[in-house]
Structures are given as structure tokens and as C-alpha cells.
Amino acid sequence: xxxxxxxxxxxxxxxxxxxxxxxxxxxxxxxxxxxxxxxxxxxxxxxxxxxxxxxxxxxxxxxxxxxxxxxxxxxxxxxxxxxxxxxxxxxxxxxxxxxxxxxxxxxxxxxxxxxxxxxxxxxxxxxxxxxxxxxxxxxxxxxxxxxxxxxxxxxxxxxxxxxxxxxxxxxxxxxxxxxxxxxxxxxxxxxxxxxxxxxxxxxxxxxxxxxxxxxxxxxxxxxxxxxxxxxxxxxxxxxxxxxxxxxxxxxxxxxxxxxxxxxxxxxxxxxxxxxxxxxxxxxxxxxxxxxxxxxxxxxxxxxxxxxxxxxxxxxx
Amino acid sequence: xxxxxxxxxxxxxxxxxxxxxxxxxxxxxxxxxxxxxxxxxxxxxxxxxxxxxxxxxxxxxxxxxxxxxxxxxxxxxxxxxxxxxxxxxxxxxxxxxxxxxxxxxxxxxxxxxxxxxxxxxxxxxxxxxxxxxxxxxxxxxxxxxxxxxxxxxxxxxxxxxxxxxxxxxxxxxxxxxxxxxxxxxxxxxxxxxxxxxxxxxxxxxxxxxxxxxxxxxxxxxxxxxxxxxxxxxxxxxxxxxxxxxxxxxxxxxxxxxxxxxxxxxxxxxxxxxxxxxxxxxxxxxxxxxxxxxxxxxxxxxxxxxxxxxxxxxxxx
Numbered sequence: 001x002x003x004x005x006x007x008x009x010x011x012x013x014x015x016x017x018x019x020x021x022x023x024x025x026x027x028x029x030x031x032x033x034x035x036x037x038x039x040x041x042x043x044x045x046x047x048x049x050x051x052x053x054x055x056x057x058x059x060x061x062x063x064x065x066x067x068x069x070x071x072x073x074x075x076x077x078x079x080x081x082x083x084x085x086x087x088x089x090x091x092x093x094x095x096x097x098x099x100x101x102x103x104x105x106x107x108x109x110x111x112x113x114x115x116x117x118x119x120x121x122x123x124x125x126x127x128x129x130x131x132x133x134x135x136x137x138x139x140x141x142x143x144x145x146x147x148x149x150x151x152x153x154x155x156x157x158x159x160x161x162x163x164x165x166x167x168x169x170x171x172x173x174x175x176x177x178x179x180x181x182x183x184x185x186x187x188x189x190x191x192x193x194x195x196x197x198x199x200x201x202x203x204x205x206x207x208x209x210x211x212x213x214x215x216x217x218x219x220x221x222x223x224x225x226x227x228x229x230x231x232x233x234x235x236x237x238x239x240x241x242x243x244x245x246x247x248x249x250x251x252x253x254x255x256x257x258x259x260x261x262x263x264x265x266x267x268x269x270x271x272x273x274x275x276x277x278x279x280x281x282x283x284x285x286x287x288x289x290x291x292x293x294x295x296x297x298x299x300x301x302x303x304x305x306x307x308x309x310x311x312x313x314x315x316x
Numbered sequence: 317x318x319x320x321x322x323x324x325x326x327x328x329x330x331x332x333x334x335x336x337x338x339x340x341x342x343x344x345x346x347x348x349x350x351x352x353x354x355x356x357x358x359x360x361x362x363x364x365x366x367x368x369x370x371x372x373x374x375x376x377x378x379x380x381x382x383x384x385x386x387x388x389x390x391x392x393x394x395x396x397x398x399x400x401x402x403x404x405x406x407x408x409x410x411x412x413x414x415x416x417x418x419x420x421x422x423x424x425x426x427x428x429x430x431x432x433x434x435x436x437x438x439x440x441x442x443x444x445x446x447x448x449x450x451x452x453x454x455x456x457x458x459x460x461x462x463x464x465x466x467x468x469x470x471x472x473x474x475x476x477x478x479x480x481x482x483x484x485x486x487x488x489x490x491x492x493x494x495x496x497x498x499x500x501x502x503x504x505x506x507x508x509x510x511x512x513x514x515x516x517x518x519x520x521x522x523x524x525x526x527x528x529x530x531x532x533x534x535x536x537x538x539x540x541x542x543x544x545x546x547x548x549x550x551x552x553x554x555x556x557x558x559x560x561x562x563x564x565x566x567x568x569x570x571x572x573x574x575x576x577x578x579x580x581x582x583x584x585x586x587x588x589x590x591x592x593x594x595x596x597x598x599x600x601x602x603x604x605x606x607x608x609x610x611x612x613x614x615x616x617x618x619x620x621x622x623x624x625x626x627x628x629x630x631x632x
Contacts, residue, residue: 026454027458028458028459028461028462028479028483030458030461030462030465030466031458031461031462034461078427081423081424081427084423085419085420085423085424101465102464103401104401104464105461105464105465107397107400107401107423108397108401108457108458108460108461108464109457109461110427111394111397111426111427111430111453111457112454112457112458112461114427114430114431115430115450115451115453115454115457116450116454118434118446118449118450118453118454119447119450119451119454121443121446121450122443122444122446122447122450122451123443123447124443125443126443127437127438127439127440127441127442127443127445127446128438129443130434130437130438130443130446130450131435131438131439133434134431134432134434134435134437134438134446135431135435135438137427137431137434138342138428138431138432138434138435141424141425141427141428141431142343142344142346142347142424142428143344144424145344145346145347145350145421145424145425145428146344146346146347148418148420148421148424149346149417149421150346163344167344
């Protein structure tokens with residue numbers, strides 16, 4: 001957690017890792033090694049970062065650390081299931097639970113992890129935390145179901161595309177910000193501002209992810225280029241090109257054409273324009289939080305995403 | 317729901333089915349057909365029956381129906397995942413979600429269903445309902461992980477066997493009873509009595525299930541005899557025989573020997589004795605609830621299980 005994005009929140013992240021490590025004991029002895037394994041190689045802890053940014057100011061209150069930890073546990077549970085479904089062997093350089101323990105144990109472990117996040121949420125004196133966490137989790141999974149069903153669906157509308165990525169990614173980003181601001185006892189206007197920031201950032205992040213899949217070098221991205229198109233998934237640049245140039249594009253794409261060469265400059269430009277618009281909307285959403293320490297931390301995330309996008313656009 | 321076990325609770329079960337059917341609209345349009353499908357062919361609604369029995373008396377309050385529905389949704393979510401993991405094509409005579417929509421969508425749908433149950437639980441004014449539901453869910457999944465890991469493990473202790481079945485089955489039975497009594501505003505002593513009843517009934521039910529796997533005709537049980545042994549799972553009669561006659565039994569069993577012929581009369585007798593003991597413990601647990609309508613409904617369940625066990629024991 002030594003990235004510039006985490007600077008100034010070192011105490012928060014130290015407390016978070018301690019909190020997460022302590023959860024092991026809530027599980028049966030047989031399950032504890034699985035908990036240890038998925039915590040051993042942390043990812044970016046992006047959702048806790050959103051929570052901490054939204055509740056920033058002074059040393060981290062225990063409720064904020066717990067809230068951030070709960071959101072991360074939900075995220076980890078979804079990763080465990082994603083890795084089973086994708087048959088992924090490694091994540092963050094270490095073996096996935098399905099690789100180590102088989103798909104059977106991994107699906108059930110993901111369930112237990114998610115349920116444990118809700119047990120922790122229910123420790124809060126009001127059901128508010130449970131409501132946000134359970135709701136965001138339901139939307140994440142619903143969004144993934146929708147996206148699964150939309151594979152190979154040529155007439156997927158732009159509205160449905162946005163709805164799916166909002167559910168799949170933006171809901172938990174929004175929940176993370178909301179939980180962070182609430183657990184740090186921020187006023188309602190601040191909570192709503194951070195929540196809206198999270199929602200727009202989530203949409204932006206997912207559009208960026210779509211663009212990475214098409215544009216970044218395999219080595220850099222650590223993943224194979226164009227996997228979305230190969231799996232029948234239509235992402236934003238493809239949908240925009242379809243709407244611009246008609247069915248011929250899809251015919252060529254489905255015949256195995258390289259989406260990077262089939263997508264026109266106009267569709268790339270429009271994709272980046274839409275990404276910029278979400279980033280700008282996220283930044284504007286924070287206006288009511290001005291004067292609090294939150295914009296300092298949260299606006300680093302939009303700046304980071306804007307820079308990353310600028311490095312990504314070779315043709316736009 | 318016209319079994320004698322449900323008699324007198326017709327209004328409760330009618331309200332339950334109405335409540336469950338209404339949940340469809342909480343999901344995205346793409347997911348709604350999956351919700352409809354799993355509700356179309358109801359099972360025994362055993363956990364709602366425990367909730368209704370524990371909160372019985374007069375017409376069903378809305379909170380009780382909601383509580384029973386939440387518990388059933390958790391149970392349905394676990395069934396969706398079980399069917400993916402077992403590759404099962406049908407349940408209650410209709411196609412499983414993994415059969416109709418593929419394993420990918422089915423795992424995610426199970427997640428969404430479970431999350432929705434927690435969203436509903438969070439509607440309750442206190443976090444108590446969330447806590448019970450999330451906790452029981454975590455234990456169910458942990459128990460299934462433990463049981464998965466214990467397959468092929470020759471030295472599984474009786475204590476671990478009991479711990480696993482308590483987690484896998486008894487925790488949600490206990491939760492169902494607790495939720496039912498709480499949502500019907502019963503006094504603390506009544507809640508605790510029903511909870512303990514549920515716990516013992518759950519253990520009894522799981523032992524009975526182990527015995528069915530070994531003793532009931534294929535046609536009657538609707539499943540293949542001896543599947544537990546074939547999958548490397550050691551159930552109560554096998555563990556007792558192992559402890560009685562030593563390693564030779566396991567060698568013959570693992571070599572493909574028919575467990576029904578390898579298990580001695582003594583081990584059968586001891587299995588049935590242990591089943592009876594759990595049934596008796598469940599019944600005794602209800603003493604503090606005497607004078608309330610609950611024993612009338614709940615004791616029908618132990619009587620039913622005792623009768624079913626008596627019909628099952630050809631050699632004991």
C-alpha cells in the first residue's frame with residue numbers, strides 16, 4: 001500500500017490489514033488457511049481507499065476501518081467466485097482458491113466470506129451498514145449475471161451497457177464511499193457527494209477497463225488483448241462503432257476481425273470523451289464536500305485515471 | 317404445502333408464497349426469470365415451517381412471513397450453488413439454474429439471491445435479523461467447506477463429524493426457529509427453547525439423511541444408494557463401524573465394498589440410538605415453550621422424523 005494514491009492514509013491501511021488478518025479466527029479451523037491465502041497478497045485495496053478518502057480526517061476511527069474491511073471482504077468474495085468461473089489459476093501472483101482447493105471448496109468459501117462480511121456489518125448498532133453492503137453486493141452479482149447473458153447479444157443497447165457496468169462496478173464503489181463517509185460520521189450532504197463521486201468513478205473505471213482490454217500492451221496489462229471481443233462481450237468502443245457503421249462491423253468482428261482495426265477513430269474518440277465525462281462528473285460531484293479533507297484524497301484517484309487514460313490513447 | 321406437517325398454517329404459507337413471488341421485482345429484468353423458475357416448484361419449505369412453528373399463534377404477522385421468506389431465500393441460494401457444484405440437472409422435477417443458464421450465471425445468481433435475502437433482513441429496524449441470517453449462512457457454507465475437505469479423510473473424528481453437520485444443517489434450522497420466534501415477538505425463554513429445538517432437529521435430520529443414503533430404496537429416495545461412501549464421505553454408521561472394528565473396515569470400504577454389508581448390527585443400532593437421542597433432545601428443549609402454540613406444530617416434525625426412521629431400519 002505504498003502507492004502515491006495511499007499516501008497520508010498509512011495509519012488507515014495498517015489498521016485495515018490488521019482488521020482483515022484478525023477475521024481468520026471467525027472461521028472454522030479448516031477454512032482459516034483459505035482466509036490467510038487470499039489476504040497474503042493484497043491487491044490495490046481500491047475500495048477501502050474510497051472509504052478512507054470519503055471518511056478522511058485525523059486518525060481512523062474503528063468503525064471506518066471495519067466499514068472499509070467489510071467492503072473489501074465483499075470484493076474478495078466476488079474475486080474468489082470470478083476466479084472459479086474464469087478457471088483462473090493465479091491472482092496477484094499467488095494461486096487462487098480454486099487452484100489450491102478445487103472449485104467446490106472455492107465457491108463455498110466465497111459464500112462464507114461474503115456471509116462473514118455481512119456478519120461484521122450486522123455488528124453495527126443500526127441496520128444501515130447491512131443495507132448498503134447487502135444492496136451493493138446484490139447489484140454487483142446481478143450486473144455480472146446481466147453481462148453474462150449479454151455475451152453474443154448484437155443488439156445490446158448503450159443504455160443496457162451503462163446499466164450493466166453501473167451494477168457490476170459502480171454500485172460497490174458508491175457503497176464504499178457511502179460507508180466511509182457514514183462510518184466517519186460525516187453530514188448527509190458529504191455522504192451523498194462522496195456516494196455520487198463513487199458512482200461516476202466506478203463507471204469511469206469500468207470504461208477504462210474496457211479500453212485497456214483493447215489498447216494496452218499484453219505485457220503491461222498482464223492480460224491478453226481483446227479478450228472481451230473474443231468472449232463475445234461488446235464493450236463501449238465496439239457498441240459505438242456498431243451504432244456508427246451498422247451491422248457490417250459486427251459481422252467482421254464475429255468473424256474474428258481484430259476489433260482494434262475495425263473500430264474507427266470517431267468511435268475511439270467518443271469512447272474517450274465518455275470516459276472523460278464520467279471523470280469530470282465524479283469531480284463535480286465532490287463540490288459539496290469542499291472544505292473537508294476528502295477531495296484531497298479522492299481527486300487523486302480521478303487524476304490518476306485521467307493520466308492513465310491519456311497514456312492509453314494511441315489513435316484518438 | 318398440503319402435507320399434514322403444514323396443517324393449520326395455511327394462511328402462513330399462502331402469505332409466504334406471495335412474499336417470495338413479490339421478490340422477483342427487486343431483481344434486474346434479465347434476472348427475474350431465474351427467480352421465477354426457482355420459486356415455481358417449491359420444496360418442503362421446511363425452514364419456513366420451523367419459523368412459523370416457532371412463532372405460531374393467530375394470523376401471521378408480516379415480520380414473521382418476511383423472516384421465514386428470508387431464511388428460505390438463503391436456503392434456495394445454497395441449493396443453487398449445490399446444484400452447480402454437483403452438476404445437477406433437475407431439482408423438484410424442474411431444470412436447475414445451471415442447466416438452464418449455465419454454471420457461470422448460476423453461481424452469480426446464487427450470490428445475488430443470498431445478497432437479496434440480506435437486503436430484506438436489513439429492512440428490519442434492528443440489525444438482529446441480519447446478524448442471525450448472516451451468521452447462519454456463514455456457518456452453512458463453512459460446514460460445506462469442511463465436509464468437502466473431509467472427503468477421503470480416514471481419521472475424521474466423531475466430534476468433527478458432529479461439528480460439520482451442525483454447521484451445515486443445524487445452524488440454519490436453529491436460525492429459522494430463532495427468527496420465527498423473534499419476529500412473532502415471543503419472550504426470550506421461548507426464543508431460546510425454539511432455537512435449541514432447531515439445532516437438535518437439524519443434527520437429527522442430517523443423521524437421518526446419512527441413514528437414508530445407505531438404507532432407503534433408490535426409487536423411494538429418488539437418489540442412488542450409497543453415494544456418500546462412493547464419494548469418499550464417511551457418515552455416522554461408517555464412522556461408528558470404523559471405531560468399532562478398526563481399519564480393516566475402511567480398507568474394504570475404499571476397495572469398493574458395499575457399506576451396507578460391511579457395517580455391523582452394533583454400528584447400525586448405535587446410529588439409530590444417536591438419531592433417537594437428538595430427536596429426544598429436540599423435544600425436551602421445547603419444555604420452556606409449553607403452553608404456547610409452538611410445541612403443537614414443532615413436535616409434529618420430531619414425530620414425523622421418528623416414524624420415518626422407524627420405517628428405515630431393517631437391520632437394527
